Amino acid sequence: NAGVTQTPKFRILKIGQSMTLQCTQDMNHNYMYWYRQDPGMGLKLIYYSVGAGITDKGEVPNGYNVSRSTTEDFPLRLELAAPSQTSVYFCASTSVGQGPFGYTFGSGTRLTVV
Amino acid sequence: ELKVEQNPLFLSMQEGKNYTIYCNYSTTSDRLYWYRQDPGKSLESLFVLLSNGAVKQEGRLMASLDTKARLSTLHITAAVHDLSATYFCAVDLRGTASKLTFGTGTRLQVTL
Numbered sequence: 001n002a003g004v005t006q007t008p009k010f011r012i013l014k015i016g017q018s019m020t021l022q023c024t025q026d027m028n029h030n031y032m033y034w035y036r037q038d039p040g041m042g043l044k045l046i047y048y049s050v051g052a053g054i055t056d057k058g059e060v061p062n063g064y065n066v067s068r069s070t071t072e073d074f075p076l077r078l079e080l081a082a083p084s085q086t087s088v089y090f091c092a093s094t095s096v097g098q099g100p101f102g103y104t105f106g107s108g109t110r111l112t113v114v
Numbered sequence: 115e116l117k118v119e120q121n122p123l124f125l126s127m128q129e130g131k132n133y134t135i136y137c138n139y140s141t142t143s144d145r146l147y148w149y150r151q152d153p154g155k156s157l158e159s160l161f162v163l164l165s166n167g168a169v170k171q172e173g174r175l176m177a178s179l180d181t182k183a184r185l186s187t188l189h190i191t192a193a194v195h196d197l198s199a200t201y202f203c204a205v206d207l208r209g210t211a212s213k214l215t216f217g218t219g220t221r222l223q224v225t226l
Binding site (some may be wrong): 005008031033035038041042043045048058090092094096102104106107108 | 118149155157159173184186202204212213215216217218219221
């Protein structure tokens, strides 16, 4: 099993550009999440999804969009990139109602906006 | 709004010493997680604590949960250099949706 796969691992964007961060999980988890981690800080929730077709905002959603058309995929879209979006982005998933209560994290995407 | 606070934020300790990291949270919760993060890496799950009084141990690390005090501790016994990393606690408020709220992390440096 691959677990949670994120692509790309690194990206440099210019201000105003757009991009999509990809996230795929092969564990049939129903819940998926996007977090960002700024240097020296904990993770903050951007968006989450409780199943295909259902998404909701987290703590820091401004400047981002998500969609969930399948159980496996949960892409994060950045529109009009800004320097404040320079961060490391982690995708995570878990199964709610199915156990064993753990969250699985991807390896992260390091994004720099210049 | 759920707040999760860790202390200390930075801990430098000598090999062989013991120390405790504290995690306080502001709202009733029934699940608390501890993660380890090495520089430039993702999060590695250490412990999942599911009930009041839960205690789990793995090697030199032991985690406990007191839901009445809204406090979890991560105790390090006889620290070794390999334990140098950043440790995060995270609280899961399961209800209409399950979401993790993270503490700011404790950067542990174990010196020889």
